[in-house]
Amino acid sequence: MLDDLALFVTIVEEGSLNAAALRENLPPATVTRRLQKLESELGYRLLNRSARRLQPTAEGWQYYERCRPLVRALRQATQQLDASLSDISGTIRVLAPVNFASGLLTPAWASFLHQYPDIKLELEMSNRLQDLVASGADLAIRVGSLDDSSLMQRRLGSAGLVMVAAPSYLARAGVPQDPSQLDQHQLIVAEPLRTWRLRRPVDGAEVVVQPQARARLRVNEMRLAVEMAHAGLGILLCPVLQSRLEVADGSLVRVLPEWMPEPRHVYAVWTQRRYLPARVRVLLEHLADFAAATPSLQQ
Structure with missing residues (x-):
């Protein structure tokens, strides 16, 4: 009317x-x-x-x-x-996982703020899955499967995973030759990787491991989990990015290298709106361009 x-x-x-x-x-x-x-x-x-x-x-x-x-x-x-x-100005509030936002995406945040000097960025980092609607945030970065169908999404890329352990631990506990042997080992579970999905490319075989029962340590901070694996406390499944330096210098080695963990998709998500403000749209495009140019996000 x-x-x-x-x-x-x-x-x-x-x-x-x-x-x-x-x-x-x-x-x-x-x-x-x-x-x-x-x-x-x-x-x-x-x-x-x-x-x-x-x-x-x-x-x-x-x-x-x-x-x-x-x-x-x-x-x-x-x-x-x-x-x-x-108007490409104002404040953008973003929710994101701690290690992902403060590690891989650090150059993206910096280049975005240099490119758009009239925009203020508020990054709220947490390893817990926060309610995007209740928080009032404009955008969230999510890693892994998305269960909330009420959110709009854009896939930015995929982050590879790797299973690692310290040489000292493997010398003490033995090297597993098959995923079924993981039951005999101490495991470190880093949230939110509660389920380990493994695939053997040579024949397409797939295995799902539930590591909680054998977990020596459960932690919701990935960097700490990597340090605990480095200390020889068990086998860890973690993002490649979080352990690449330790794998490169040999302080962590790959476990079951013929079994490839299922990569985790990375998404930008936002609430269902017909139109996004221009300041949020340019950030979304900036993150998409950054991800497309970042090999570690194109697994």
Whole structure:
């Protein structure tokens, strides 16, 4: 009804149905139909119409005088909102996992802030899955499967995983030759990797390991989990990025290298809105471009 009310105000201001149709870029028949619909809903005639002139009725004048300031205020508010949505400035609040946001994505945040000096970035990092709607954040980075179908999403890439252990641990406990032998070992479980999905490319065999029962340590901070594996406390499944330096210098070695852990997809997610503000859209595109140019996110 608000659209029809605004159209009625335009008709009175323009002085004719055809002029109002031209201003609103509508077919004249549509303007006539919507006017008749509004009159029907109100229960009285708003305009006296003849072949040569259009004149508001007494009720029409009264309705016009009361509605005109409302329509103008609504149009001004809409224009201000449109300007805000298209303005590349303001604050963006992002939720992200601690190690991922403060490690791999660090150059992305820095380059984004250099490129858009009028934007302020608020990064709230947590390894717990936070409610995006309740938090009021504009965007979230999620790693792994997405269960919330109410969120919009854009896949940025995939992060590879690796199973590692310290040479000292393997010398003491033995080297597993098959995933079934993991039951005989001490395991380090790093949240949220509660389930280890392994695939052997040579023959396509797949195994799902539930490590909680054998967990010597469970921790929700990946860097600490890597340090505990480095200390010889057990076998760990972790992101390649978190252990690449230790694997390179030999302080951690790969376990069951013929079995490939299933990569974890990385997504940017946001609440269901028809339009994202321009400042959020440019961040989304910036992250997508960064991910596409980062080999470790294209596993």
